[in-house]
Amino acid sequence: MAKKGEMLYAWTNDAGLLKKAECGGAVTELLKYALESKTVDAVLAVTRGVDLYDAVPVLVTNPKDLDNCAGSLHCGTILLSKLVMEYAPKMSGKKLGMVVKGCDMMGLLELAKRKLVNLDNIVMIGVNCGGSVSPVAARKMIKEKFGVDPNTVTKEEIDKGQFIIEYEGGHKGISMDELEEAGFGRRSNCRRCKLKIPRQADLACGNWGVIGDKAGKATFVEVCSDKGAALLTKAVDAKKLSTEPANPKGVEIRAKVENAMYKLGDKWRKHDFEALAPNLWETIAKETGRCMKCMACIEHCPVCVTSADKYKQPDMMIRHGFIPADPMFHLRRFAHISDSCINCGQCEECCPSEIPLALFSHAIRTEADKFFEPKLGKSVYTN
Ligand SMILES: Cc1cc2nc3c(=O)[nH]c(=O)nc-3n(C[C@H](O)[C@H](O)[C@H](O)COP(=O)(O)OP(=O)(O)OC[C@H]3O[C@@H](n4cnc5c(N)ncnc54)[C@H](O)[C@@H]3O)c2cc1C
Numbered sequence: 001m002a003k004k005g006e007m008l009y010a011w012t013n014d015a016g017l018l019k020k021a022e023c024g025g026a027v028t029e030l031l032k033y034a035l036e037s038k039t040v041d042a043v044l045a046v047t048r049g050v051d052l053y054d055a056v057p058v059l060v061t062n063p064k065d066l067d068n069c070a071g072s073l074h075c076g077t078i079l080l081s082k083l084v085m086e087y088a089p090k091m092s093g094k095k096l097g098m099v100v101k102g103c104d105m106m107g108l109l110e111l112a113k114r115k116l117v118n119l120d121n122i123v124m125i126g127v128n129c130g131g132s133v134s135p136v137a138a139r140k141m142i143k144e145k146f147g148v149d150p151n152t153v154t155k156e157e158i159d160k161g162q163f164i165i166e167y168e169g170g171h172k173g174i175s176m177d178e179l180e181e182a183g184f185g186r187r188s189n190c191r192r193c194k195l196k197i198p199r200q201a202d203l204a205c206g207n208w209g210v211i212g213d214k215a216g217k218a219t220f221v222e223v224c225s226d227k228g229a230a231l232l233t234k235a236v237d238a239k240k241l242s243t244e245p246a247n248p249k250g251v252e253i254r255a256k257v258e259n260a261m262y263k264l265g266d267k268w269r270k271h272d273f274e275a276l277a278p279n280l281w282e283t284i285a286k287e288t289g290r291c292m293k294c295m296a297c298i299e300h301c302p303v304c305v306t307s308a309d310k311y312k313q314p315d316m317m318i319r320h321g322f323i324p325a326d327p328m329f330h331l332r333r334f335a336h337i338s339d340s341c342i343n344c345g346q347c348e349e350c351c352p353s354e355i356p357l358a359l360f361s362h363a364i365r366t367e368a369d370k371f372f373e374p375k376l377g378k379s380v381y382t383n
Pocket residue numbers: 020021022023024025026027028029045046047055069070071072073074075076077078099100101127128129130131132158205206207208219220
């Protein structure tokens with residue numbers, strides 16, 4: 001019987017799935033078992049679209065279809081939490097399984113605070129996340145830094161601090177530090193992120209800390225809730241998964257990596273925020289001067305649940321009928337989400353004018369945290 005707080009190595013007993021999965025297939029197997037055992041009615045997962053730079057969300061009800069979702073898409077900058085709201089009316093009273101990175105999980109917690117999702121009906125299988133790379137930036141990076149045609153890449157992975165590609169004719173890895181110093185690498189919001197292991201999910205799964213003969217062949221699972229413990233136990237009893245206690249040295253290594261990622265997050269925050277601070281308002285006014293009011297930042301923000309239509313209504317605070325948008329349009333938006341921006345980066349990712357919206361929003365949130373946390377206490381997650 002698995003218990004909350006336990007750390008294990010887990011792997012699927014399905015040889016076919018093991019080949020397709022990222023590193024052990026425990027995530028896919030757990031979701032499959034959750035469907036088969038009717039623990040959940042559907043699973044919201046991610047599958048490869050037209051190429052490996054394209055991550056597509058899928059709602060799966062047939063366990064066999066989950067095999068198509070196995071593997072990690074590091075250039076898939078998708079956020080699943082707001083999508084849940086689309087399914088929420090159809091899912092009323094039903095149970096949903098989800099794969100969640102730290103940002104997906106924080107998005108769900110924010111929606112739960114607003115009583116828009118019921119977490120009792122969601123099983124969250126968390127995946128550690130060191131960060132993702134924008135699809136457009138990934139293509140440019142592979143062409144310019146790796147000297148490889150991005151269309152010939154068959155596999156990408158992030159391992160031991162390197163971005164590694166396999167392509168027709170070879171494979172190549174370049175350190176993330178080198179890529180990021182050159183302006184490539186992970187999205188800037190991911191660099192600043194400090195939530196790498198999603199412990200508010202039911203299980204937190206990853207590859208950090210898997211060492212010895214299980215390296216690359218097992219998933220490191222930290223049991224974070226009784227719900228997660230029950231699912232894992234039942235999947236093992238049903239002989240879908242095998243487990244063994246995590247190697248203590250592996251546990252130590254995982255903690256060290258997490259700590260190093262934390263420090264890296266702090267380094268990037270200092271770098272980004274200090275550059276912004278002296279001219280914050282001028283920079284915001286200048287950059288948002290390119291806004292064409294497409295409303296994508298509002299549509300995709302997981303914590304802004306006001307409809308974009310509301311922002312189009314005549315309003316005393318925003319002058320309407322202007323392109324670019326009145327700076328108050330963005331300032332009001334930042335104020336609206338300033339206590340709960342989760343730094344998922346979707347606003348920036350979806351902005352056709354490439355305005356660094358996530359940077360502004362995250363800087364404001366972090367500043368507000370510094371002011372309010374000593375008085376009100378830390379937020380439930382460290383973001
Ligand atoms: C962007 C990203 C970065 C990661 N970085 C780290 C890291 O630094 N350290 C670490 O220990 N682990 C990291 N992981 C987790 C790791 O890659 C594996 O997902 C995890 O170890 C589970 O392995 P598995 O074989 O059990 O997963 P699988 O059985 O292969 O299942 C993987 C699941 O991940 C989902 N998925 C794939 N891509 C995405 C995506 N972009 N967004 C949301 N869901 C997705 C799929 O739907 C699938 O259900 C990362 C994962 C992702 C997606």
